[in-house]
Amino acid sequence: MLELDEDTRDAIAETFNLALGHAALHFSELVNEEVELSVPQVALIPAAELLPRIAAATGLQDGARLVRMAQRFQSRQGDIQTQALLLFAERGCLDMLARLLHQPAAPQLGELERDALGEVANVILNSCMNRLAEVLDRSMTGSLPQIGAGHAAQLLAQDTAAGAQVLWAGVGMKLADQQVQGQVVFVMDMDSLQLAIHQVRAYFGMVCEAL
């Protein structure tokens, strides 16, 4: 079982801080307001623990509905794969979209809302991955974002079914003027994870040695 020492966890958290800071800048330009970021939380956890972590981080009540935006990224070499998830409680997400689309909040995700969420996911997850790719020293290509809404347990079943350890790198995003709280999570398989950890350590080490 892989374990993270304190320095490695710190380096990974700082990597996600850089990535989400970059994403927040672009997202704030899209929504035209400030996006507040939480301090990144990093842990290696069994996949089955993802749901309670996400519920706690997004303030989800039992049975509440969630909006899940997912993009799969892969390095050109094929040696690093990750599923990037952007998660919002559905109610807050619909309010955010109403503001983005300049119209009253829809009762559920329609075609227009899904289209807008695709753009939100595209901006946040891709700008985040661009910065991560620099640290991983890999060129990463992504699938199109997949948008889903439903009860949290059902919606996240595919992410929690992996059975193995996953990297939980959770960062909260909150729009300053609204009660909209999102969570960005990266799920990696063990091989990708080990290589990613190696690359993150090398990034911080190499920067020190090169200067």
Add this chain to the structure above:
Amino acid sequence: MNTPTRPGTRLLVVDDSKVSRRLAISLLSKRLPDAEFLEAGDGEAAVAVFQQTPAQVVVMDYNMPGIHGVEAAARIRALDPRVTVVLLTANGQAAVRARAEEAGLHMLCKPISSTLADQIAALAPVLV
């Protein structure tokens, strides 16, 4: 480039990430070999360290547990208005920039690099 600093020049590096503090101090100490470096892992600790041992330059992360960097900088400024504070953040949003500007802070964007270290070192008091 090595810059000779005034004797007793101290820099306080504040970041909740230990690897970032280590990296910043490593890069800055090569540019300011005569300076002394202090560090703190959050805003509250930074104020406490500064109260105990004042510094001329504070390199302050923005997004930390507890109070954020601008708030911590304001508390340090209340102790000594002459201190130079560099706000270091991965979050370059307009709202953060405006907050830093309003507080009279220098704002620089991460990642921590040699260029960034050059910019910070240029703000340290030099021998004339």
